[in-house]
Amino acid sequence: MATEPVSSSVASKQVFTQAKKQPRRSNRHARETLSAYLFLAPYLLILAIFTLFVSLYGIGLSLFKIDIGFTAPEFVGFHNYVILFNQLSDIGLSDFWTSMKNILEYVVVIVILQTALALLLAVILQHTRVLRGVFRTIFYIPALISSVATSLIFLWFYNPDGLVNFLLSLVHIQGQDWLNNTTFALPSIMLLNIWTTGAAFMLYFMAALQDVPRELEEAAAVDGANRFQIFWNIVVPLLRPAIFLVMALGTIGGFQMFDQAMFMTNGGPNDATLTPMLEIYNTAFSDQSFGLAAAMSVLLFIVIFIVTLVQRQLIDTNTNNS
Helix, strand or coil, X not given: CCHHHHHXXXXXXXXXXXXXXXXXXXXXXXXXXXXXXXXXXXXXXXXXXXXXXXHHHHHHHCCEECCCCCCCCEECCCHHHHHHHHHHHHHHHXXXXXXXXXHHHHHHHHHHHHHHHHHHHHHHHHCCCCCHXXXXXXXXXXXXXXXXXXXXXXXXXXXXXXXXXXXXXXXXXXXXXXXXXXXXXXXXXHHHHHHHHHHHHHXXXXXXXXXXXXXXXXXXXXXXXXXXXXXXXXXXXXXXXHHHHHHHHHHHHHHCCCHHHHHHHCCCCCCCCCCHHHHHHHHHHHCCCHHHHHHHHHHHHHHHHHHHHHHHHHCCXXXXXX
């Protein structure tokens, strides 16, 4: 009988102690949250000014006729968009829609090939036991070179008297004027970007491969699966989140390709390498039509957004379903 009051007293003390700790935990959580936002504040401020504000300003700019000169901005509503959609009736006469056609071809090719190259390089390094650090550095070097410097290097490679034609001459193959040929100009730029971006995306796959459970591969090997079957049926499904990330980033970067087209071909020959970003630049700063250029930017954003959503639906990133 004497133990009942004692046990109830202990229980009440525990409840009282927990009640006192609860506000302390809440205060601590609030302080940690505030500290986190204070550390993030510089980045969030830059994001708000240079991304969100600029994006909204660009959308608003597309509703005006602006030449950034002595003429006052004139509100024209969706007139700039009407101009662009009217040009769809004859894509061959529209520089913007020609550039969109070029960039769609460009994105389809480079996204597939750069993803395959990045995965191949990552797998090679994964199974390399000797001088792995050296090979990793060699593979990653293309990603460290600036796009302008890379463009100038490949400009010399593709020159009629450059390295590519010299190597072809060794096997008695007639070279081309690669960047002045409407057939080969865009594929030449594709090859350049596959070489540089594949090296950068290799790191994503290297990190993802580290998380693949070795037990699954060993179990499949015991069941008689060969290396290709293990890779295709076990490793690749587990890499779906990384594959989607690489393809999404590659798609966004591909649609925004500007440097190579600007410095290597300036959109030529005959608009064969004209890209939306280059056309937007020309429309804004050469034609002084900033409102129309802003409308082009908005349409480009919509296309990128739609393509990324389609990729998200096609690539099931939920590895639990595999």
